[in-house]
Amino acid sequence: MMSLFRRVYNIAKREIFxxxxxxxxxxxxxxxxxxCYIFFTTLMWSGLPSEMPVGIVDxxxxxxxxxxxxxxxxxxxxxxxxxxxxxxxxxxxxxxNEIYAFFYIPRGTTEKAISGRQxxxxxxxxxxxxVAGSLLYKDLRTMSELASGAIARASLRAKGANDQQAINFxxxxxxxxxxxxxxxxxxxxxxxxxxxxxxxxxxxxxxxIYSVGSELKFGTQKEWLDKSGGSIIVALTGxxxxxxxxxxxxxxxxxxxxxxxLHFPCNSGIMTMILIGLLLVLASQxxxxxxxxxxxxxxxxxxxxxxxxxxxxxxxxxxxPVMAMDxxxxxxxxxxxxxxxxxxxxNFALHGYSIIYAxxxxxxxxxxxxxxxxxxxxxxxxxxxxxxIP
Amino acid sequence: MKRKNLYNxxxxxxxxxxxxxxxxxxNVVKDQGILIFFILVPLAYPILYTYIYNNEVIREVPxxxxxxxxxxxxxxxLKYVDANPDTRIVTYPANMEEAKEAMMEGKIYGIIYIPxxxxxxxxxxxxxxxxxxxxxxxxxxxxxxxxxxTNSSLMMNKEIKISKMGNSTDRQDEIATAPxxxxxxxxxxxQAGFASFLIPAVLILIIQQTLLLGIGLAAxxxxxxxxxxxxxxxxxxxxxxxxxxxxxxxxxxMLYVIMSTYILVFVPKMxxxxxxxxxxxxxxxxxxxxxxxxxxxxxxxxxxxxxETCMIVYIFTSVPLLxxxxxxxxxxxxxEFWKIVSYIFPSTFGINGFVQINNMGATIEDVSTGxxxxxxxxxxxxxxxxxxxxxxxxxxxxxxxxxxKEISRKKRIK
Numbered sequence: 001m002m003s004l005f006r007r008v009y010n011i012a013k014r015e016i017f018x019x020x021x022x023x024x025x026x027x028x029x030x031x032x033x034x035x036c037y038i039f040f041t042t043l044m045w046s047g048l049p050s051e052m053p054v055g056i057v058d059x060x061x062x063x064x065x066x067x068x069x070x071x072x073x074x075x076x077x078x079x080x081x082x083x084x085x086x087x088x089x090x091x092x093x094x095x096x097n098e099i100y101a102f103f104y105i106p107r108g109t110t111e112k113a114i115s116g117r118q119x120x121x122x123x124x125x126x127x128x129x130x131v132a133g134s135l136l137y138k139d140l141r142t143m144s145e146l147a148s149g150a151i152a153r154a155s156l157r158a159k160g161a162n163d164q165q166a167i168n169f170x171x172x173x174x175x176x177x178x179x180x181x182x183x184x185x186x187x188x189x190x191x192x193x194x195x196x197x198x199x200x201x202x203x204x205x206x207x208x209i210y211s212v213g214s215e216l217k218f219g220t221q222k223e224w225l226d227k228s229g230g231s232i233i234v235a236l237t238g239x240x241x242x243x244x245x246x247x248x249x250x251x252x253x254x255x256x257x258x259x260x261x262l263h264f265p266c267n268s269g270i271m272t273m274i275l276i277g278l279l280l281v282l283a284s285q286x287x288x289x290x291x292x293x294x295x296x297x298x299x300x301x302x303x304x305x306x307x308x309x310x311x312x313x314x315x316x317x318x319x320x321p322v323m324a325m326d327x328x329x330x331x332x333x334x335x336x337x338x339x340x341x342x343x344x345x346x347n348f349a350l351h352g353y354s355i356i357y358a359x360x361x362x363x364x365x366x367x368x369x370x371x372x373x374x375x376x377x378x379x380x381x382x383x384x385x386x387x388x389i390p
Numbered sequence: 391m392k393r394k395n396l397y398n399x400x401x402x403x404x405x406x407x408x409x410x411x412x413x414x415x416x417n418v419v420k421d422q423g424i425l426i427f428f429i430l431v432p433l434a435y436p437i438l439y440t441y442i443y444n445n446e447v448i449r450e451v452p453x454x455x456x457x458x459x460x461x462x463x464x465x466x467x468l469k470y471v472d473a474n475p476d477t478r479i480v481t482y483p484a485n486m487e488e489a490k491e492a493m494m495e496g497k498i499y500g501i502i503y504i505p506x507x508x509x510x511x512x513x514x515x516x517x518x519x520x521x522x523x524x525x526x527x528x529x530x531x532x533x534x535x536x537x538x539x540t541n542s543s544l545m546m547n548k549e550i551k552i553s554k555m556g557n558s559t560d561r562q563d564e565i566a567t568a569p570x571x572x573x574x575x576x577x578x579x580x581q582a583g584f585a586s587f588l589i590p591a592v593l594i595l596i597i598q599q600t601l602l603l604g605i606g607l608a609a610x611x612x613x614x615x616x617x618x619x620x621x622x623x624x625x626x627x628x629x630x631x632x633x634x635x636x637x638x639x640x641x642x643x644m645l646y647v648i649m650s651t652y653i654l655v656f657v658p659k660m661x662x663x664x665x666x667x668x669x670x671x672x673x674x675x676x677x678x679x680x681x682x683x684x685x686x687x688x689x690x691x692x693x694x695x696x697x698e699t700c701m702i703v704y705i706f707t708s709v710p711l712l713x714x715x716x717x718x719x720x721x722x723x724x725x726e727f728w729k730i731v732s733y734i735f736p737s738t739f740g741i742n743g744f745v746q747i748n749n750m751g752a753t754i755e756d757v758s759t760g761x762x763x764x765x766x767x768x769x770x771x772x773x774x775x776x777x778x779x780x781x782x783x784x785x786x787x788x789x790x791x792x793x794x795k796e797i798s799r800k801k802r803i804k
Binding site: 024027028032035036039040042043044045046049050051052053091092094095096097100109113116117118119120121122123124125126127128129130131132133134137140141144145147148151152155165167168169170171172173174175176177178179180181182185187190195198199202203206207210213214217298299300302303305306307309310311313314315317318319320321323324325326329346350351353354357 | 573578714746
């Protein structure tokens with residue numbers, strides 16, 4: 001028993017030596033994740049984009065229309081940057097990417113409105129930039145409703161109604177919105193919470209594959225296995241344990257950063273998320289080990305790891321819901337550990353629901369952790385018989 | 391005499407360049423790893439990616455309706471919500487507790503709550519509140535629910551107003567309920583679809599990232615096969631820096647003209663993504679993009695010591711590069727510091743210009759800033775490639791020279 005620990009310790013020491021001496025490990029284990037932690041949170045620091053450029057085509061140019069424009073400018077997401085003489089100029093400005101949307105008021109709008117001939121105003125939103133387009137749509141539509149409401153209110157007042165009566169008449173049914181978990185509609189909360197663990201997961205895939213695969217490539221696998229007394233379990237435990245430790249520290253770091261420092265919603269308490277972070281580290285290591293065991297060629301396994309990791313961001317459903325994907329993809333999504341992590345995060349941190357609603361992603365995470373069992377024998381055979389083909 | 395020399399140098403240079411071109415072609419074709427990044431990924435990845443987002447929008451988001459009023463008016467409101475393409479009422483729980491339970495189980499993504507005094511308030515001529523609760527694990531759920539609820543309330547409001555006014559004609563009703571009508575027009579992506587918005591950017595990014603990976607891999611292989619771990623072999627054809635840089639880049643360029651045509655023309659066509667750009671404008675714009683991406687990748691490739699490390703070094707940059715380009719996250723909301731950082735990468739200008747031309751039908755003049763920036767990048771990265779290769783040649787000569795001296799010293803000792 002003692003000698004078993006001794007051997008694991010020796011292998012771990014050997015691994016720590018190579019982590020310290022090879023700069024690629026520093027990059028993959030510390031610099032790359034750390035960079036992404038800082039990058040995404042500072043990029044989306046504002047949470048919700050505000051003051052996005054909008055244009056105006058005001059062919060009517062009366063006190064009323066100018067008032068509408070002034071009100072629109074005061075909206076949160078909108079900043080009116082320019083006025084254009086006609087539709088074509090405004091469209092051109094959109095094509096030049098100077099504005100994301102514009103508001104069009106045709107000639108005679110005020111006159112028609114006052115005389116009850118229902119003029120028509122319009123707004124154009126560029127959905128090639130979906131986030132900008134959607135947020136501006138909200139502002140522009142509200143403004144259009146308000147413009148209409150202002151006229152209606154004026155005519156109701158003329159008939160003798162007071163302000164409250166006018167509002168009651170104009171808008172009988174009101175919608176109250178409650179955004180659960182993220183009432184500020186903060187995009188950084190919405191995206192950073194999944195992208196950051198996603199990057200860490202990707203780097204764990206690659207590091208695990210690289211550290212095992214490069215033994216095969218540089219022909220040191222026999223020495224590694226000998227040092228472990230011929231036991232593949234000792235060899236892998238000793239090798240991966242130091243990495244597990246460093247990656248767990250990295251996951252601890254993002255948990256503290258997101259929930260402790262940035263105060264992103266964490267309804268389950270930070271301890272739960274730290275444990276889920278540990279699950280993420282182990283599941284990613286398990287998956288990486290499974291890949292290199294299955295495809296014992298460093299280059300192929302790394303390529304698969306890269307593609308798997310990058311597709312994770314899309315298929316996890318954090319931006320485009322899995323529900324809206326084609327049926328086969330909805331099932332395939334579970335083959336990506338980030339999908340389960342995302343579901344766990346939503347269940348625990350975002351909503352603070354009980355563990356009984358998260359049994360499926362938990363089981364899948366545990367399945368990923370135990371995945372290497374299937375390739376232990378194959379990997380050992382490879383290590384004994386492998387010849388590197390460049 | 392001098393003219394003949396120059397003539398000789400040029401013809402020699404061109405023939406060396408062609409030999410280097412040929413050697414590089416052999417390297418690429420022989421190498422499974424490079425083929426993955428130059429051929430397989432550009433072929434398969436756009437299809438996979440587009441397939442994921444291909445449904446464009448989310449429809450029929452399942453929601454629960456808690457109707458405490460149970461009147462004909464509340465049912466009418468819910469009928470509108472259900473009929474809206476964005477949402478579908480899948481369950482009518484008796485109370486909020488049951489509705490929350492369904493939400494925790496992941497059966498629904500939103501709750502619509504109608505209070506018991508809904509009809510009474512409306513009949514009194516006051517404002518009635520309808521509450522919606524939305525799961526914020528996806529912004530699209532929220533968008534679907536709020537659009538559906540707002541539209542339903544507007545329709546309902548219109549009916550209530552008409553019933554109260556007692557006008558005689560339909561036209562009168564319409565004018566009285568909406569003194570000013572409005573039209574909203576979605577430009578260039580009429581259904582506000584996800585694939586139409588994200589995929590054009592991803593396509594451009596795939597070109598740069600696969601070039602980085604493929605060229606990095608080739609450089610790593612060249613070093614591993616070299617006795618002194620040098621990037622440039624000692625060989626009579628590999629004399630001039632210019633011919634090495636041109637020979638290699640010409641091969642990458644020719645290969646990527648074919649791949650780009652597939653990625654940027656056929657993939658959007660296959661999935662009916664927006665494609666209103668003039669093909670010649672796209673070609674004209676992609677030319678400097680390819681050149682800057684190739685020289686950028688060649689400059690970066692000197693950092694790659696072993697062939698496999700390039701994947702670790704490059705792959706994680708893909709997601710930040712997509713965000714920094716200003717497509718996912720609006721360009722106007724990107725902090726100044728990151729904006730400046732983004733100017734380093736060809737993808738920033740490439741993505742924006744391509745989206746403008748391809749999705750929005752912009753002309754070269756409309757994208758002139760990005761177009762010029764790409765040419766400037768192509769120039770700068772060509773120069774940096776030239777110098778890093780020049781340095782590599784000097785290094786490899788020095789290695790060989792040192793080795794030669796060592797050998798001759800040993801001989802002398804013997």
